[in-house]
Amino acid sequence: MREEADVLPDDNRFLSDPEGVVGDADGLPDGWAVDTPDPADRFDVARLAHLLRNHERHGRGWAGASVDDVLVEVSEHGLRMRENVVIRDGEGEIHAWGSVHDRSVGRMLFVHIVERDLPDDVADRCSDVLLAWAEAQARAVGAARGLETQQIDTGTFEGDQRQARWLEGAGFSKVRTWWQMSRPVAVDEEELVETPDHWESGGVVFRLVRRTGDGMPDEDDLREIHDVLESAFTDHFNSSEETFEEFLHRLREDPGHRWDHWWLAEIVDGDAPQPVGALIGTVSESSTGPDGSYVSYLGVLEAARGRGVAKGLLRTIIADAAQRGRDRVGLEVDADSPTGAAGLYTSMGWETKYVTESWHRDVPVR
Structure with missing residues (x-):
């Protein structure tokens, strides 16, 4: 594969001098x-x-972040x-x-953390x-990308x-709710599929x-x-274009990234295999018990829906988790999704553990 330096900017699009951005921050102690x-x-x-x-x-009752998660940022x-x-x-x-992340065209992610024990x-x-x-x-990243x-x-x-009070006061609006779901994995579920590496059902091949x-x-x-993922999510909430290079760079940063957790689903009852789904x-990782697996992305092309592609991919990662001795598979689902994905997850044993919210603000660049 091409080196990332050939396809990503040498310097990021942000402003690197914090004092130059916010001045001397009057009002701090x-x-x-x-x-x-x-x-x-x-x-x-x-x-x-x-x-x-x-x-x-404070937000959900337990902590899961590690030093590796900080180093990503x-x-x-x-x-x-x-x-x-x-x-x-x-x-x-x-x-x-x-922390800000130049996530994709027109979309900047923002992490905002203030110590809980400070005076109000x-x-x-x-x-x-x-x-x-x-x-x-x-404004800086939008200008660098040529956006309005x-x-x-x-x-x-x-x-x-x-x-929520801070965000609303700064002009943000709550735009979406997300269910953070988890499903237990039993040892015998490694038999859900013939092998997570490669199996076939109903003219669809699921493979690493x-x-x-x-x-x-x-x-x-x-x-x-x-x-497949770009096409599958085109009409989904807050979808924005992301180049292949940006996509690959971002996912490889995840501390939990593993190449042997990337699956492709192909319809094979035609003249040539046709990619229609991806997971x-x-x-x-857990410091107190078995590790778990997590579904970062699951997408199926609209033309292939109804052929069991999503369910087959989910069965694959469950079987893979069981084979590896893991005790759970997690995922996130849009509570307002019109696709009915939540119904599929619930029917396969997923339950909501906690809930998060997305807040957005559109900033004029010029």
Whole structure:
């Protein structure tokens, strides 16, 4: 495959000087200042992981983030498509963290985390700084992409009234609700399919992406998966164009990424195999028990719906998880999806564990 340096920008599209973006951040306590985190500083990385885990624990009852998740955002590799800001006290301790991700054309993801134990007035001011910084970054990335309007896409856990108040006050609107679902996996479910590597049912073949002689995935297969997902999600909520190179770069950043969790579904009852479905899975690592699998993407072309493609792909990842000794498979579903996907997941044993919300704001670039 082509090197990423040949197809991604050498420098990201964001503004890298936080003070130049938000000024001296009036209103913060004496000695507090905006800064950037240092990915080489283990104390910075550990502090960001602590903030992120506390944010999760407050929002859904438990923490799942790790240092690897932080490094996706702040490492040199991650910064090709991202930028970060932190707010430090006079001793250098980080109390708030913002991260932006140039996700795809017109869509910028924004992570907004403020320490839970801060006094309300200090927490409010930290939030104001992060939100102002994100707005400036949206204008910068939108201008670099030649857009008139740049969307900021962020989120909350359902019931997080503090986060919702800050976002609403900054002009964001709640636009979607997402069910975060999980399904237990039994040991004997490895027999759901003949083998997760390759099996066939009703004229549809379900298989892993092929490997080349050096063990890397076949680029043609990866492009087929990208094309299927782009087409399958064209009419879905907040879909935006993402190049193959951006798509590959982003998914490889995921700490749970594994090439042997990428499946393609092909109709084979015609003259030549026709790719019609794709599933990209990842590993959900656990420090207290067995790992789990996660469905990052599942897409089926409209012309192939009704042939059991989605169900076959889900059976494949369940069987694969059972074969690997994992105890669960997770996924996210749009609570307002018109496709009826939630009904399929429920019928196959998935249940909602917690709920998240998407909040958007469209920022004029010029």
